[in-house]
Every structure is written in structure tokens, then in C-alpha cells.
Amino acid sequence: MLFRLFRKALAHRIALALCLPFLIPTVGRAQEKPYFVTYSHDLEEPGNLEIETKTALARPAGGDHYGATAMELEYGTRAWWTTELYLDGQTTPQDSTLFTGFRVENRLRPLMREHAINPVLYIEYENTSGADKTILEVTGHDGQAGLAESNGQSRREHQHEAELKLILSSNLKAWNISENFISEKDLSHAPWEFGYAVGVARPLRSAASSRECTFCAEKFIAGVEGYGGLGDTFSLTMRDTSHYLAPLIGWQLPKGVRLSFSPGFGLTETSLARVYRVGLAYEFEQFGNWFQGTKGGRE
Amino acid sequence: MRIAAGILAIALGATLAFAAVSSKRWEHVPPRDHAQANPLAGQPEATAAGALVYKEHCQQCHKANAQGDGRKRPSLRSERLRAASDGDIEWFLRQGDLSHGMPSWSSLPPAQRWQVVAYLKSIQ
Numbered sequence: 001m002l003f004r005l006f007r008k009a010l011a012h013r014i015a016l017a018l019c020l021p022f023l024i025p026t027v028g029r030a031q032e033k034p035y036f037v038t039y040s041h042d043l044e045e046p047g048n049l050e051i052e053t054k055t056a057l058a059r060p061a062g063g064d065h066y067g068a069t070a071m072e073l074e075y076g077t078r079a080w081w082t083t084e085l086y087l088d089g090q091t092t093p094q095d096s097t098l099f100t101g102f103r104v105e106n107r108l109r110p111l112m113r114e115h116a117i118n119p120v121l122y123i124e125y126e127n128t129s130g131a132d133k134t135i136l137e138v139t140g141h142d143g144q145a146g147l148a149e150s151n152g153q154s155r156r157e158h159q160h161e162a163e164l165k166l167i168l169s170s171n172l173k174a175w176n177i178s179e180n181f182i183s184e185k186d187l188s189h190a191p192w193e194f195g196y197a198v199g200v201a202r203p204l205r206s207a208a209s210s211r212e213c214t215f216c217a218e219k220f221i222a223g224v225e226g227y228g229g230l231g232d233t234f235s236l237t238m239r240d241t242s243h244y245l246a247p248l249i250g251w252q253l254p255k256g257v258r259l260s261f262s263p264g265f266g267l268t269e270t271s272l273a274r275v276y277r278v279g280l281a282y283e284f285e286q287f288g289n290w291f292q293g294t295k296g297g298r299e
Numbered sequence: 300m301r302i303a304a305g306i307l308a309i310a311l312g313a314t315l316a317f318a319a320v321s322s323k324r325w326e327h328v329p330p331r332d333h334a335q336a337n338p339l340a341g342q343p344e345a346t347a348a349g350a351l352v353y354k355e356h357c358q359q360c361h362k363a364n365a366q367g368d369g370r371k372r373p374s375l376r377s378e379r380l381r382a383a384s385d386g387d388i389e390w391f392l393r394q395g396d397l398s399h400g401m402p403s404w405s406s407l408p409p410a411q412r413w414q415v416v417a418y419l420k421s422i423q
Contacts, residue, residue, distance in 0.1 A: 032406075033406075040406075042406045043402070045359070045360075045402050046400050046402065048359075076402075078397075078400070079395060079396075079397040079398075079399075079400050079401060079402045079403075080397040080398070109397060112396075112397045112398050113394055114393055114394050114395070114403050114405050171405040171406055173408065173409060174408035174409070174410075176406065202408075203408060206408035206409065206410040206411065207348065207408070207410035207411065207414065208348040208349075208351055208352050208410075208411050208414055209348060209351070210344040210345075210347035210348040210351070211347075211351075212351060218408075218411075285359040286359055286360070
């Protein structure tokens, strides 16, 4: 009985959190690609704070359905520097719901000009448990076997990891093409693990409409991303690695809300057969000014 | 005394040099970009669409009246903008000025950047 009441209260809080962006009267809007794993060189505008939830729904072979959510707080520290905090959680209906850890990352643009290929350096510290199933990247020999373990078993495993990514990204006409090279190291005695992510996206129409609209083609961005593991320093081979191909669609709603959806398909036996991802983002404009006694940009 | 005068002269010289460079922002624009004409010039719909794109992405810093905040966010109704060619402005939107807080808007499709250029020219 008590457990049911707790679950009901939790569901209400989640519903409130999801509705909150629609209740806050600002006009903030984001212009971002609907990638879930791949990063482009588009950084957060300086002073803006974007809150985004990225949920992965999947069922590993021999395991139960689960839903894993990463709440991402992304702040534009400078025009060339974005800082992010991720808070991860996971629920398995036949098992349990738990907080699975956090990540802190920074993305830095070393070149101040726009080039044909734009590099971004990505540095992350990750403190998560083995029950983290958000699949925000795939490295080494990650596979569905690790996702099939019960929460009670997997939560005992703690991961303190450092992750470096080289993000290369190009905006060609209305297209974005991004490639990420990932290297990850558990700070204990574990090998370096490698992975990749590539993505292509573009709006359905490149010119903006002359009237405000919600369902115009330019409000939708479509694309596809592929990602997977490339082995580790102990076994630098593609054997027993996971790879996914995932079409994407993003929809820019009024009042700064962005929805995105992506069904991902596993390409190897080690991969999950399917992983569905849903994203909901909201951007607070000039959040930094809220603490400086001015409300710049909110007129 | 001489040292103080020297420091003052260097500071004054640096300020004047910086001012000269600032006023010559468009000299950095490659000739090909500088010479580009707005393909959407003279189209009222493009100006109206540019106003909406401006509202979405630029207004938060440069304000609804495009006058900026008088401090770090400059006014977009200025002699500098009036002196710029369409190509100069499009180039600057695409490049941004990351070290001074202006993001690159290369993520916007080119058509939307030209729409913003049409709008900015219309308010000068």
C-alpha cells in the first residue's frame, strides 16, 4: 500500500516536471540537432541554460524492459565553452527504480572561426553505477548482456570514468555532418575503451516562414545517427562490439520546447535489437543574468 | 614620472589601435563574401521571416528594438551595420565572434541567415 502511494506521488512529480516547461512564460528557443549520442559543434548560447531529458527504452535479450533517463543541464559558459551536468536514473518495472549517477562534462571550441570542419574538445568525468542504462555512448565491448543484469546486482558496480571525445562537425548549407571519436578510461585498472558516433541532420525546409507557426516544415529536423564500440586497448577488435543505426526526428515547439524521437536498431548480435529514445528540452534564455540583478533578454 | 607617462602613452596607443581595428571589422571579410548580394533582398516576406528568426535567436541579447544593452551586447542600429554590405553581415552571422560572446550561427540554414540580413538592413 505504502509502495503504491509512493509510486503515485513519484508519477505526479514526474508529470509536473514534464509540464513545467509549458507553464513558464518565456520565449526561449533552442536551435539544436536532434542527436541523442552524437555531438555537433553547436554550443549553448552564452548565458543560456537548457534542461533536457533523454530517455532510452529497451529490452535486452534475457532481461526485462527498462527505461533509463538522463537529465541534462547544459549551460553556455562562454560562446566557445559549454558546461553540462547529467543526472541519470533508471527504472525496471519488474525490478526497481534508482538513481544511477552523474556526469560532468565540458565542451571547448579551440578555434574561434568557422571552418569546413570544426573541432570541439569534450572532457567528461563520470560517476555512475553499473545499473546506468542511458546508453549516451557506446564504447569498447559494451553489449546487451551488461544491460540484462538485475538492478540489485549491477548497482554494486561503481564506475569512475574519464572520457575524452574529439568532435568534428561541419555545417554545409542546411546540413550538419558530425563525427565523434570517443575514448573512455575507468580510473581504476581498466583499459582505454574506444567508440564512435556519426550523425547527419537537416531541417525539412531551410527558409523560415513569414508567420509564426508550429507545424511548418522548418520546425522539424530529420536525420540519422550511427554509433558503436571499437574495442579497447586489451582487445582492439570489432569482435563483440555493439553498433546502432538510428533515424531521428526533432520538433521545435513554441515557448522554447523541443521534442525529439529516435528508434535505434542494433546491427550486431551484441547490440540491443531496438532502443527507442525520447527527448524533451527546454531553454532558459540568459539564465546567467538572473543572478546579476538584470533580466537581459526577457523583455 | 617618465615611466608613468610611458605607460599612459602605451595605454592610449593600444586603445586607439583597438578602436581602429574595431571600426574596421568588415576588413576581415573575404572579398568573395563581401561582394555577395542578398538573394532575398527586396522580398517583404523575407524581411518578415527574418524578424521572426531575429526574435527567436537574436532578441535575447540584442533586445526587441535591436538597441542592445548598452554594454556588452551592441546595438544593431549603428553606423557600422549601415556601412556593411549584405555579404559582410551574413559572413559575420556565420562566423560569430566567439571570443567576444557572439555565437556562430552557422547552424542556421543559409536562407534563414539571409532573412536575418534582410531584416537587419530594413531597420537601419
